[in-house]
Amino acid sequence: MTLRTIDSVVRERLGLDPSTLGANVLDRAAAARMLACGLSDPAVYAARLMAEPAEREVLAADLAVSETWFFRGGRALFDRLAGFVAGRATGTPARVLSIPCSTGEEPYSLAIALHERSLSATDFVIDAVDLSERALARATAARYGAFAFREAGPDMRPAYFRPVADQWELLPNLRAAVRFRAGNLTDPLFLAGERSYDLILCRNLFIYLTPDARVRALANFDRLLAPDGRLCVTHGEADRLPPDRFQPDGPTETGIYRRTGASGGVPPRTVPPVPPVPETVARPRRHRRHRPRQRPPAVTPRWLRPGRWRTPAAWTTPARCVNACSAPAPRTPTR
Structure with missing residues (x-):
């Protein structure tokens, strides 16, 4: 933050354009005020200008061109x-x-x-x-x-x-x-x-x-x-x-x-005319016939679909094992 911040404060708060006052007029006035306030940082002085109206008035007095006299202009x-x-x-x-x-x-x-x-x-x-x-x-x-x-x-x-x-x-x-x-x-x-x-x-x-x-x-x-x-x-x-x-x-x-006019500095605000709304004929409301809601068809899960899964060969029981298991056990003769 430099002297440009002070320049912006003078423009926004006081309404003065420092460029019209002469070369380095604002710089000299700001430097004199900073010395009087015991400040060396332009950023601190700019913050003081924004916060204190009295300081702005003092700076404005230093910037003002007080060239006047009685009956100036004749x-x-x-x-x-x-x-x-x-x-x-x-x-x-x-x-x-x-x-x-x-x-x-x-x-x-x-x-x-x-x-x-x-x-x-x-x-x-x-x-x-x-x-x-x-x-x-x-x-x-x-x-x-x-x-x-x-x-x-x-x-x-x-x-x-x-x-x-x-x-x-x-x-x-x-x-x-x-x-x-x-x-x-x-x-x-x-x-x-x-x-x-x-x-x-x-x-x-x-x-x-x-x-x-x-x-x-x-x-x-x-x-x-x-x-x-x-x-x-x-x-x-x-x-x-x-x-x-x-x-x-x-x-x-x-x-x-x-x-001469009814209003001064600010020209009257013009509002564009609103286009007319075309007249519309109200149409009778059509009643829709009730249709029962159709349910989606049942879908068989993939894991239940036929042919999806095959039984591994290891799971099948050999025929000899089945025959051996199904044959009756030999009887032991009793005495």
Whole structure:
């Protein structure tokens, strides 16, 4: 058992394709985790990965590509998404899901765009989910360095952040607009019991999933995305969506797709029609005449068949012996 076993565990349990992460990324991450756990045998570490979900989450955090920043993709993209969410917030709060949310820049960017449209916290709900507990802890703290604001455009930090040491902390009202939780999109029970979402943001994830994990993720979208809802992916992931279920909503560069079918990721199962059974006329039952059972003829055993056995010549008594035995004995005269 070698590093290939760790590779199979990552594919089956996490749904990640290590070959898409870069050369030797899994080897370096596994070696670092083995050193931290005090293990030297890859087989022992692979068994630990299979038995302990916490260790899988730590390894997933080391493998995750946490390249994110505020308003990644442009302000125009988030303004378009905020306009759609505002249109759905009629009577009931609009529901938004961000998966994977990483350290929180994406869902917070949408919360800022909705705040700029004068939507209150009761008009929308944003759920942000990620596999890494470490990333969720940073997202809940909502403190970021200057590199998280590298998107071109006006500087928004004075309006929505306050300086804390050498970082910037998001204002409390915007932090309260996002709910963070841990979860894995490839899990069949992902967000079981939750109501459907009007908008799902899932950018830069499909390119790292295995084909089987992608099917499970699309099945979860089928369950969680509302009819006529919107799914936002990157332009490079659009070819992984089923074209009969999602149609572009606006320019394809934005990566926004509208759900059009009744079901999402998994195509409906077709059952071949059952051929009709031909009608048959019941025939009257014919009664058979009773015939006595014929017994087989008696067979004479071989040892009783005539001519089968011959009496040996030694068994026959010579004639002289017979005559001698049958002749009367001579009488002895008496005096």
